[in-house]
Amino acid sequence: MMTIAEIARLAGVSKATVSNVLNGRVDQVSPKTRARIERIIKEYGYVPKRAARSLKSNRTRTIALLFPHLPANLIANTFFFPGFLSGVARACEEASYQLLITTSARSCDTEFHYEALVRSRSVDGFIVSEIFVNDPRFVVLREFRIPFVSIGKPEGEDISWISWVDHNQEEVSYKAVQRLLELGHRDIVFLGLSRGRVYTMQRLAGYSKALKERGIPLREELILTEEIEKDKVAEKLGKLKEQGIAFSALFVIAESLALSALRALQDLGFRIPQDVSILGNIETDNYRFYVPQLSGIRVRTEDLGYETARLLIDLIEGKVQGPVGKYLEADFVEGCSIGPCGERR
Template sequence: MAVTIKDVAKLAKVAPSTVSRVIANNPRISEKTKKKVREAMDELGYHPNFIARSLASQSTQAIGLVMPSSTDVVFQNPFFPTVLRGLSEGAHEKHYALYMTTGKTDNEILDGVTQMVQGGRVDGVVLLYSKIEDKVLMYLQERGIPFVVIGKPFKHVEEITHVDNDNFRATKEVTEYLIQLGHDHIAFVGGNLNLVVTVERLLGYEKALREAGISLNDEYIVHEEFLREGGQEAVRELLSLKVPPTALVVADDLMALGVLNTLDELGIKVPEDISIISFNNVLVSEMSRPPLTSVDINIFDLGFDAARSLIQKIENPKEPIKRIIIPHQIVKRFSCSFPNEERVFLPQKGTFS
């Protein structure tokens, strides 16, 4: 016979309603009582029936996650498993489940979100990206669905709760770091220009160059997907220039790995011949050869704070709009050094002499 709330209440010597409040983590219940009830639940092997609770409360106890593209592409990048781990822990803390939707096109993603929301499968939504033009965000706003964005919204920033890094400042700082090392031929390898994070980082890069009196060179700005192949394509394009860069700001560690692979194939040494600094500080950056200098954007915290903020909005519709900025740190390793003025690049051979 299944253990019920009444069985737990009897063992803990409390009312069944008290057990229900403990399961819901009601702040009005003392920690002493919570401890006693939870010990009784453990002793009896009682597990709350969250489906029944959801039906009774008209709440799904679930959060919808919207990915920027299809999972076969997304999960190639270590950013997403890490941010999902943060989201999962933040949701688990409040006994919420996660419900993921994705698609290969913007319309497929919107269809998935529409089915998820109209089907009553979730109480709120987290967008794991921020695009310049996003039908999903507009749909959620129009429907009045609680949602949180990981990233800076392109429009109506003061009206949307979001969790982000200061990407403008971070990229300005890394570009300044390369300038301080003596580089004045610095390229920027960014992601999709429809993503706000790409725009913010590009602006930070450009600001640092202007303040240092270094002319902007449009040929030094390349945009590819946040994948290893994107980095490979970008660096080949940059190395084909008449005057190739001596340093690269790469917007993602996985792209930077593609850059390193291509440079190794061409016999170009890092950092002796070219310096590289990237973003995210995932395991790839630490284990690459050489280990990459990278900006730690605290990905786990982005996810954890997004889940916590959304649940606060779900449970209290009057919760004020928040802008949460997660701090960043430059983790210096071995991919940056002073420019080697003695080496001359030979673009037709793809080597240095």
């Protein structure tokens, strides 16, 4: 049986270097060396010794939440994950499962990282986060026939076999923008993440549908969908003001971005909601303490985490047969950050 020592010998490196690659510490290994080690691992079908511990029961009672390339500040800059992880942990505790949270050092390493975890037999299933259109991770997991659940309804070719839990992103977005339209707003900024993200694409579809029904043309200059971090929101909105681009409302798909937008607009001299309305995604109870109180779509992140993990565990234990798709309810919170379209634009 192939060992770490033999892989190291074939690759011409130390055992510590092989261990770094196997454990995802690829920032400590040159790309050329890493590629050589990964090729040998795949060629010889190496499985770590710890896999033997689970052979008798064929179950580790561990599920993995593996992020694609995870920026160091992702969790710090978003309000979604703390509640979500709390829900996942609760489901794991109830079922006596462990949760492994891991990430790829670089976006191009993600599929290899999944393969390494599957081959190690150290987990029974995966929660797939931060999904993209035609996400290649789904193909990897399907090839290995290991249970997994997607956070969010996937988009792409042949997705009917994928289990997922989500809010109906297009529908809640549509209803939220309808609320702004009812208040007389026509020039509505869409503030989100990259269009490759399924979540952004579905929210944008609801936004577009609501405008189209009212005969309002889509204005590309009002659609801000780059990978916007909190400290970039002020810059983006400031440019709109400098360029004289008219807008009377913002529809924002993440609470952290909505809070940044609220502060940025106030710094630019706008009154909320008299001059500009903000309708955001509400992921925590903190929205009640913003000034003004945030209006938006209330998504229950802890429930989403719990239901996602619970479904995965049920799939692992054969209590349900996949694929399963499940929508959770989302509520609208009126708040104080939206109002009738004002005179100032």
